Amino acid sequence: MASVTFAHLKKIYPNGFVSVKDVSLHIDDGEFVIFHGPSGCGKSTILRMIGGLEDITSGEIYLGKDFLNDILPRDRKLAMAFQNYVLYRHLNVYDNIALGLRLRNFPRSVVDSRVKTAASFFGISHILNKKLKAVSESDKQKVALSRAIVCHPKVLLVDEDFARQNERRRAEMIADIKKINEMLGITVLYVTNDFQEAVDLKEKIVFMKDGCITEIQPKGKNLTS
Structure with missing residues (x-):
């Protein structure tokens, strides 16, 4: 099962900055979930912790029933x-x-x-x-x-930096990622700070600010601002 669950996830850097503050979320198998918020809100840090690129200060991450905290990044059934x-x-x-x-x-x-x-x-x-x-x-x-x-992989993690290019290539990339999700059934977690892009994708949106989830918008709901 390719669900992703994190419970009471927290990331504090050595300088004392709290990037992620006690965040909990469950993502179903096969979902396409967008993390949206301003730069520095913690959205990319969450993806990097799931992928094993950032150490977890506290909290738990599961891929299905697998406890990811104790699994080396190369052994996680993820693609980044x-x-x-x-x-x-x-x-x-x-x-x-x-x-x-x-x-x-x-x-x-x-x-x-x-x-x-x-x-x-x-x-x-x-x-x-x-x-x-x-x-x-x-x-x-x-x-x-x-x-x-x-x-x-069971899950594909895509950071906004991967898509930092011209509009045509960004659109192609998004189309390819949607194809991966819809045709291969791979769960996708996608980070963007572009509100209009997040809305246009018409997928579940997790809004973040200051290291916290402020709102979760269900798939398909129309937003204008």
């Missing part, structure tokens, strides 16, 4: 799209997508099947043999998402 694509220019597209599978010692036949399936899903099968430097920025984005799904 944060800040930059972390692609390797000296590798071709195929090898970039396959990297995570190879690091986990998957058989060659499984690697090949999953890479080709992911490439077909995002419409980039024709560039698998191209070096990364010869690939457009739009396709690099699809390569990054392909690599995210080949390990069959």
Whole structure:
């Protein structure tokens, strides 16, 4: 089960700044949930704690019945799209997508099947043999998402920094993430500080301010301001 639950989650940095203040939330299997709020409200910190990129000061995080606090980041059944694509220019597209599978010692036949399936899903099968430097920025984005799904994650975490680009590529990225959620059934947690974007997605919105959840807006409800 790919539900995500956090209970009394708190993050305090060494300088005393409280980024996340006693936050509790349950996200159902297969949901697309948007975290919205101003910069510094704690939304990205929550995603980073779920992914294991930030230490948890206190509280509990569960993926289904699995207690994530005690699981190493590489062993969590998650995929993350944060800040930059972390692609390797000296590798071709195929090898970039396959990297995570190879690091986990998957058989060659499984690697090949999953890479080709992911490439077909995002419409980039024709560039698998191209070096990364010869690939457009739009396709690099699809390569990054392909690599995210080949390990069959239960949850995809997407930070707003991943989508910090021109409007066309951002729209393409959102369409691809919706496709991942709807066609593959992967739970998506998406962070944005763009209110209109959050509203236009017509998904559940978790509003945050000063490290706290201030409101949870159900999927499909219309908002204007």
